[in-house]
Every structure is written in structure tokens, then in C-alpha cells.
Amino acid sequence: MSDTEPLSFTVAEADVGARLDKWIADQTDAYSRARIKALIEGGALTKDAAPFTDPKWKLRQGEVFTLVPPPPEDPTPKPEDIPLTVLFEDGDLIVINKPAGLVVHPAAGNWTGTLVNALLHHCGDTLSGIGGVIRPGIVHRLDKDTSGVMVIAKNDHAHQGLSALFAAHDIDRAYLALCEGSPRPTSGTITWPLARSSGDRKKMTVVGVDRPEGKEAITHFARLDAYGIGRAKLPGDALASLVECRLETGRTHQIRVHMSHIGHPLLGDPVYGRSGLAGLKPGDPAADHALGLLRRFRRQALHAVELGFDHPVTGEALHFRQPPPHDFSTLVEAFKVL
Known part of the structure; x- marks a missing residue:
């Protein structure tokens, strides 16, 4: 069946009273209920050969509906x-x-x-x-x-x-990450393999070295600075750290998953991070300012700061370094005064 082939449905006695979009979605594996609802509202459905655009309609016996999806x-x-x-x-x-x-x-x-x-x-x-x-x-x-x-x-x-x-691995790649807490030790290498999460195929996860689905992933990290040391729960710990990560491999979400796995997720990360920041409590202007910026920082605090390689055609050594954008640097400055 093609994506644009008409689909016809006749309401039986057992279907009377069911909601239209859910009923059609139950009749076919071709589309989700949300997609069916959108198609109906978009004019792709007819009832008894006349256009019909109410996805909430309660079915009546004998009604005939035809769905004609638009061309892809x-x-x-x-x-x-x-x-x-x-x-x-x-x-x-x-x-x-x-x-x-x-x-x-x-x-x-x-x-x-x-x-x-x-x-x-x-x-x-x-x-x-x-x-x-x-x-x-x-x-x-x-x-x-x-x-x-x-x-x-x-x-x-x-x-x-x-x-x-x-x-x-003949590419120099460095990233700046603003992460929760302070890694201990402050520098090291993470070598845990990565694979697709079995619970959510859009996410990556760390797997054991003996797992065949795991792909090699190597991240070198080094703490550049630490913020809010006096506010942390443990003596000598920090609320947040600026970390440089250098990659040998380039797996999907590699830095985000690796840093989260060692207990220091990236600030703002909606997938692998945490909500808020443990230890940062409101009550003084500096904390309130940092918390406000963090709430508005709706992305992972990660910036590809450096890229170096030999030109693949001329052989010329090329090296590029770009400072983080304003939202990232502003967040870092707010944490510096904690």
C-alpha cells in the first residue's frame, strides 16, 4: 500500500459511539492517532463522500469514511x-x-x-x-x-x-562543558562504550565492555575552573565546574552521557541532566541571578571550542578556536561570583 492510497472504513454496530480518530487509528497500522487527527483536521477525510473534519465525532452505524492522505x-x-x-x-x-x-x-x-x-x-x-x-x-x-x-x-x-x-582520531576536538559538581579526580579519561538505550531509542547509554552492541567511546576531561565551593555540601567540593573535554571518538551524545555517568551531568541538559542544581539555594543576589539564568538556559551547556586538522587535500595544518556564545559565557560569569 502506498502512502497516498485511499483507506475506507465502514462503522459496524460494535463501533457505535467510539471516537472517530481513535477508531480509525485502531483500524490501521499506517498512522499514529496524532497523525490521523491531524489528517482529519487538514481535510484528508470524507464521510459518505463529503469532507469531514471533526476528529471527536462519535460514530454511528453504517457511516462510511475514506481517508486520502496527502502526497508525501x-x-x-x-x-x-x-x-x-x-x-x-x-x-x-x-x-x-x-x-x-x-x-x-x-x-x-x-x-x-x-x-x-x-x-x-x-x-x-x-x-x-x-x-x-x-x-x-x-x-x-x-x-x-x-x-x-x-x-x-x-x-x-x-x-x-x-x-x-x-x-x-587525527582530529583535535575540544569542547567546553559547564557541569554539575566537580569531577574527582579533576582530570581523567572515560572509556565506557555507548549504545542506544533499550528503553528510549533516542537516548544513548553506557554499557559494559563485554556488550556486543557497545561502541568504543573515549573522552578525556580536565577541570578548568570550579564555582560555588563554599556553597557545596561537601568540604572542598563545588556547585559547578567548567570542564574541557577532548574526544578521540565522536559517538552520539558522547560527552553528555559520559559526564552524566560519572556523576557530573551538563547543566541545562534536558535528557541526561537533572532539574535545577543541588546546593544552589535562593536567598542572596548572586544565587538568585545564577538560578534565574540557569532556568532560562534551555539547552545543554556544551560548546565545541576547538577544531584542528590537516587539510585533506593541501596538507596545510588548520586550527580553529571560537569562544562560547553569549548565553554560555553569561552563565559562566554568574557562577564565578558565587
Whole structure:
């Protein structure tokens, strides 16, 4: 059955009184109830050959409904005039400073307004095709709400060269993370493998080294600064720390999962973090200011601060470093005075 093939339903005596959208969703595995409701409200349903747009309708025996889904949208990304902060560009690659909130490539729920759409406008049809039509030129990714330095390939030769550098761990990648508490020891290496969570396929989780589904993940961390030491529950501990993380591997959510696993989740992380900040209580201007900023900081406090590599075509040593954006740096400044 195609995605646009009409589906007809006749109300039997046993179905009388049921709600329309739930009933149709129970009749087919093709669509969720939410999708059925949206299709009905969008005019995709007819009752006895006439348009019908009430998803809450209580069924009556003998009614005949026909659902005609609209044709699927063309998934091919289109160029969009989205501003980019370009740090370097030549005929082979482009390096940008990605803002927080920008999705890297189109996917369900984000078919437009992505970095790929911006790159297609900026670069035209010169991007590498190795990543496919959805991910042209994309060699590595940053999460939607992670800011910082990214490199994109503009041709297949550069794409293959960059991919080889990433695979051989010949890329210098450093991130700044504002995390809860203070790691002890203050520097080290996390080597726990990562895999998809069995309970939520959108999340990653740490697994044992003997688990076959686990993928190698190596994160080096070092505390750069600590804040709110006098306010922490334990002597010498801190409320929060600025940590530099250097990656050997680049698994999905790697830093976020690794830091959470050792007990120091990133502030603001809606998936792997905690609500609020243990130990930071209101009652003085500095604490109130920091708490207010943290409540409004609706993303993980993570910034790709540094990217260094040898140009895959010319061999030139390239190195880029970008300070965190205003929201990140403002949050850090608020914690410094605690």
C-alpha cells in the first residue's frame, strides 16, 4: 500500500459511539492517532463522500469514511538563506561556527531550517554527495543545542580525506562543558562504550565492555575552573565546574552521557541532566541571578571550542578556536561570583 492510497472504513454496530480518530487509528497500522487527527483536521477525510473534519465525532452505524492522505513532501533539502558564520572556506571545505538551536541536517520534525539548507544556499551544488541528499558534505555532527566549530566537505575527495582523519582520531576536538559538581579526580579519561538505550531509542547509554552492541567511546576531561565551593555540601567540593573535554571518538551524545555517568551531568541538559542544581539555594543576589539564568538556559551547556586538522587535500595544518556564545559565557560569569 502506498502512502497516498485511499483507506475506507465502514462503522459496524460494535463501533457505535467510539471516537472517530481513535477508531480509525485502531483500524490501521499506517498512522499514529496524532497523525490521523491531524489528517482529519487538514481535510484528508470524507464521510459518505463529503469532507469531514471533526476528529471527536462519535460514530454511528453504517457511516462510511475514506481517508486520502496527502502526497508525501519531497525530502530533498532546498537552499535557504540562513546566515552562517564562516571561519574558513576554499574549494574543498568550509568551516563554520554553528549556533545553538540549529539542526545539522533534515530529519523527522526538522525538514527545513537546518545547516544543510543553509549550506546549499551558501555553496550551491558544490557539496560532497557522499552523505546522500539529506546529509551532503556532513562528515561529523553537533547536537542541535550544541554550539561551536564544524567542518563540512565541499567535494567527495575532501569528504573521504576528512572521514579518514576522523576514523584515525587525527582530529583535535575540544569542547567546553559547564557541569554539575566537580569531577574527582579533576582530570581523567572515560572509556565506557555507548549504545542506544533499550528503553528510549533516542537516548544513548553506557554499557559494559563485554556488550556486543557497545561502541568504543573515549573522552578525556580536565577541570578548568570550579564555582560555588563554599556553597557545596561537601568540604572542598563545588556547585559547578567548567570542564574541557577532548574526544578521540565522536559517538552520539558522547560527552553528555559520559559526564552524566560519572556523576557530573551538563547543566541545562534536558535528557541526561537533572532539574535545577543541588546546593544552589535562593536567598542572596548572586544565587538568585545564577538560578534565574540557569532556568532560562534551555539547552545543554556544551560548546565545541576547538577544531584542528590537516587539510585533506593541501596538507596545510588548520586550527580553529571560537569562544562560547553569549548565553554560555553569561552563565559562566554568574557562577564565578558565587
